Amino acid sequence: MRLLIWILFILAMAIGVSLLAGSNEGYVLIVRPPYRLELSLNLLLILVILAFVSMHLLLRFINYARDLPANVRIYKENRRIRQGHAALLESLHAIGEGRYQAAQKAASKALDLGEDASLTALIAARASHKLKQKGQRDYYLAEAERLAPDAAVARLLLNAELLLDDRQYSQALNVLNKIEKIEPKFAPALRLELKVQLRLNNWEQVLIILQHLEKRDGMESWQAREIRHQAHQHLIERNAGDLNSLMAYWKKVPEEDRLNSRIAAMAAEAFIALNAGNQAAEILEMSLTKHWDSTLAGLLGECATTNPHKQLQQAEHWLLHHEGDAKLLLALGKMCIRLNLWGKAQSYLEASLSVEPHANTHLTLARLLESRGETEAANRHYRLSVQFCQEDK
DSSP, X not given: OHHHHHHHHHHHHHHHHHHHHHTOOOEXXXXXXXXXXXXXXXXXXXXXXXXXXXXXXXXXXXXXXXHHHHHHHHHHHHHHHHHHHHHHHHHHHHHHTTOHHHHHHHHHHHHHTTOOHHHHHHHHHHHHHHTTOHHHHHHHHHHHHHHOGGGHHHHHHHHHHHHHHTTOHHHHHHHHHHHHHHSTTOHHHHHHHHHHHHHHTOHHHHXXXXXXXXXXXXXXXXXXXXXXXXXXXXXXXXXXXXXXXXXHHHHHXXXXXXXXXXXXXXXXXXXXXXXXXXXXHHHHHHHHHHSOOXXXXXXXXXXXXSOHHHHHHHHHHHHTTOTTOHHHHHHHHHHHHHTTOHHHHHHHHHHHHHHOOOHHHHHHHHHHHHHTTOHHHHHHHHHHHHHHHHHHO
16 A cells, blocks of 8 residues: 555655746856856756766665675674584584584584583583593583683583583582672582582482582472481491490481481481380381381380380280281290290281281291190291292292
8 A cells, every 4th residue: 555655655756846847948047258058947957867877876885885794794793602502502412412522523513603602511511421432521620711711610510510420420510619709609509519428328418419409499398308208227337336336326317307207217227226125116116106107116025124014015005907917926935035024926927927928927927836835836837937938939
């Protein structure tokens, strides 16, 4: 619609000019002695217009010629930027697809074209690492440091990750310490350090790092909990040879972790091995009060406490709510044996076997019967114990 209006306007102007020129009989006389020049007014107007247009075009050409070098430079710069950006995108696609050779080539081209070195050099370094070209990897990391010194954190993170992949743990920790000075308690760096400390079995450091990560929501809570429990289990095992060391460490364990069934079981077994039945029983009872676990209940039978009657009373109270728990019944049988309650012990052991036959239960009952002179019955349970042991294997 707009184009049609312009066409009609131009036609109207052309018609108007032609009509005006056709009715114009004026002339122009130019006198410069001894010369006289007489022109029609229409011709003069045409000559003036042609002169104006010619001068305008000449000035435009002169201006274009003057700006030509700068325009060429701008064109080349824009083309370089476009090519560099295209090479960067190509390298990102290639490394995402696992085509490391193509990623290295494209990233190197982008780097040569002046694309952001903090990104292109790191892509090239990662691709070189995947291609096992450590010399090239180190070269690109050095280029990233030289060309983009302000992006030190990204470069150091990648360097630490690649060193971890090469199992150069001490070097990786040195690099992570540099990040700590630039940006303290940086979550990605903490996650990398956590991996290093796990590989080095530095479980105390693992627990410290997990505290910082959990404060910053730096990892999934379930994952942090699993690693923390793993660390506690290793530290319990490490301190299991000395009662004082084990007790000192157990006091440091947060209450939430103490109530975990796996940790409670391992700690109780360690205290039992050191003849610290009171401490073991306390650990088990705290965890069982929070949530029931048959394995923990079974360990109660191994705890020789200084107050066995109270221990038996507590276990029998739990039995009211867990009548069919074979391991709890086995533990009750062992408690009764320590209290010389032979008949009651036999009843609990037989009840346990009726729920779930087990080699340990048969063996305990066999020893009880043997001590009471019931040799034939004892031998039968000994044989059953051996049979269940073989089946378990």
